[in-house]
Amino acid sequence: MTESPDRIYATPQAQVGDFAFNEDVVRVFPDMIKRSVPGYPTIVENIGVLAAQFAQPGAPLYDLGSSLGAVTQALRRHVKVDGCRVIAVDNSSAMVERCREYLHAQDAMFQELLPVEVIEADILALDFQPCALVAMNFTLQFVPRERRDELLGRIRQALLPGGALILSEKLRFEDAEEHQLLTDLHIAFKRANGYSELEIAQKRSALENVMHPDSLEEHRERLLAAGFSKVVPWFQCLNFASLIALP
Incomplete structure (x- = not known):
């Protein structure tokens, strides 16, 4: 399927509204995510590779906040365990509709x-089934902070022994200089991918009220408090990271 270039914030807006996963974003999302999140293709493909190590016969794999299904497609490519299936969940009707189209195209190729x-x-509000893997790829940062403990606790309860949660998030840093350095480098990454200063500034404004990153230490503490036994960072590129949490 053809991708449209991300030009959502290319013209001045009198008032920048809160970011939403609507039809406009869905149309340009593959281009937006590649140009905005350093290491994104590597994270997605390797979630599939990692998932193959934790998958169990007959146990579902969850992709929470599945957007257009990139992680779901990686899970389907790499996991070859009998009786497994993927449950992809998103609260955006526009994302869900387009995700189904992408998965139908994948079915035709593989x-x-x-x-x-x-x-x-x-x-x-999801009623989790006992499962071998949960992937949350840049999803928790959009969940209200006061609901994150509850959600991770329910995921921990649903995970079977030997399963795993794979959690990818944008990070903030406790040290102000470190935080500023990595923020500046991330902006440089977006400039190098063709975003203008106007686009960068307007998108930052759009995300301010809806995306709330945590530090690596906060993620670790929250996951351990939810009942996970070990938290292992497996990837970081600038201020974006991915963790494996074991039950």
Whole structure:
């Protein structure tokens, strides 16, 4: 499927509204995410590789905040365990509709892929089945902070022994100089990918009220408090990282 270039914030806006995963974002999302998140393709593909190590016969794999299904597609490519299926969940109807189209196209290109169910739902209200893996790829940062403990606790309870949570997030840093350095380098990354100063500034304004990153230490403490036994960072590029949390 053809991608549209991300030009959402290319013209001045009198008032920048809060960022939303609406039709406009869905149309340009593959371009937006590649140009905004350093290491994104590596993270996505390797979530599939990692998931293959934790998958168990008959146990579902969750992709929470699945957007257009990039992680779901990686899970389907790499996991070859009998009876597994992917449950992809997103609360944006526009994302869900386009995700189903992408997965249908994947079905046409590959044989013997894991079955997948795409659900439009709020992950905070989801009734989790016992599962071998949960992937949250840049999703928790959009969940209200006061609901994060509860969500991670329910995920921990749903995970089978030997399973894992893979959590990817933008990070903030406790040290002010470190935080500023990595913020500046991230802006340089976006400039290098063709975003103008106007686009960078307006998108930052759009995200201020809806995306709230935590530090690596906060993630670790929250996951351990939720009942996970070990938290292992496996990837970081600038201020974006991914962790494995073991039950």
